[in-house]
Amino acid sequence: MNILAPVRRDRVLAELPQCLRKEAALHVHKDFHPRVTCACQEHRTGTVGFKISKVIVVGDLSVGKTCLINRFCKDTFDKNYKATIGVDFEMERFEVLGVPFSLQLWDTAGQERFKCIASTYYRGAQAIIIVFNLNDVASLEHTKQWLADALKENDPSSVLLFLVGSKKDLSTPAQYVLMEKDALKVAQEMKAEYWAVSSLTGENVREFFFRVAALTFEANVLAELEKSGARRIGDVVRIHSEDSNLYLTTSKKKPTCCP
Numbered sequence: 001m002n003i004l005a006p007v008r009r010d011r012v013l014a015e016l017p018q019c020l021r022k023e024a025a026l027h028v029h030k031d032f033h034p035r036v037t038c039a040c041q042e043h044r045t046g047t048v049g050f051k052i053s054k055v056i057v058v059g060d061l062s063v064g065k066t067c068l069i070n071r072f073c074k075d076t077f078d079k080n081y082k083a084t085i086g087v088d089f090e091m092e093r094f095e096v097l098g099v100p101f102s103l104q105l106w107d108t109a110g111q112e113r114f115k116c117i118a119s120t121y122y123r124g125a126q127a128i129i130i131v132f133n134l135n136d137v138a139s140l141e142h143t144k145q146w147l148a149d150a151l152k153e154n155d156p157s158s159v160l161l162f163l164v165g166s167k168k169d170l171s172t173p174a175q176y177v178l179m180e181k182d183a184l185k186v187a188q189e190m191k192a193e194y195w196a197v198s199s200l201t202g203e204n205v206r207e208f209f210f211r212v213a214a215l216t217f218e219a220n221v222l223a224e225l226e227k228s229g230a231r232r233i234g235d236v237v238r239i240h241s242e243d244s245n246l247y248l249t250t251s252k253k254k255p256t257c258c259p
């Protein structure tokens, strides 16, 4: 991969992609955080010219983790199941608000016998994607254990969580509605953002990864600004009391500031 080649035109994000369901979203702001937009305009996004975030994808065997990544990164779909052994890795490049940004996508094995190898790659994730099969309620129940295991290796206060229901093409609308109700509840308990996708049809796959890229980029730049002491004395910090379901601003206490 040539890191200096221009980013593909369909990987350019100029606006914040919106969540799927407001009831289970990491935040529901219409735009990027004003400090992030401002920093990008002024090229104050950090010391390095490009940024990388590590994302791990976990969940039961055969829920469709590999197919989800392959649909987005390679626009392919394989109907034959080939278990991931240990981990696989894909790097996807974006340009967010004019800044080069990459997601390192770690596709882990769901099979019990490979879990031990896979879990050694959990550390240092900025986002955790927990996948379940929308047609298998047990796989939704197991997401809590997958999350607990992934959080052992990461800082729960800074990592972004996504709960993704897969194989949407296999559920009828009525079945989907029932499953979504349970899934939204689990997502709210976890403080994860909920998505439902189909790697076979491609439904929501691009929208989902764009949202992951945008939110990890936003968190990454905010952390960078905080670290570099970019917040000037006298900056006004305003908490939006009308924000609801904003996991980031409520539990993680990231204030919304004037630029």
Ligand SMILES: Nc1nc2c(ncn2[C@@H]2O[C@H](COP(=O)(O)OP(=O)(O)OP(=O)(O)O)[C@@H](O)[C@H]2O)c(=O)[nH]1
Pocket (backbone or CB within 6 Å): 059, 060, 061, 062, 063, 064, 065, 066, 067, 068, 078, 079, 080, 081, 082, 083, 084, 085, 108, 109, 110, 111, 166, 167, 168, 169, 170, 197, 198, 199, 200, 201
């Ligand atoms: N109909 C349908 N089938 C899917 C979809 N996604 C995955 N599958 C099928 O589900 C099976 C398992 O998919 P994988 O992506 O290999 O599952 P995995 O979660 O990576 O499995 P492990 O690597 O063992 O953890 C394959 O036969 C896929 O073709 C989908 O969106 N729709």
Ligand SMILES: [Mg+2]
Pocket (backbone or CB within 6 Å): 065, 066, 067, 082, 083, 084, 107, 108, 109, 110
């Ligand atoms: Mg796999």
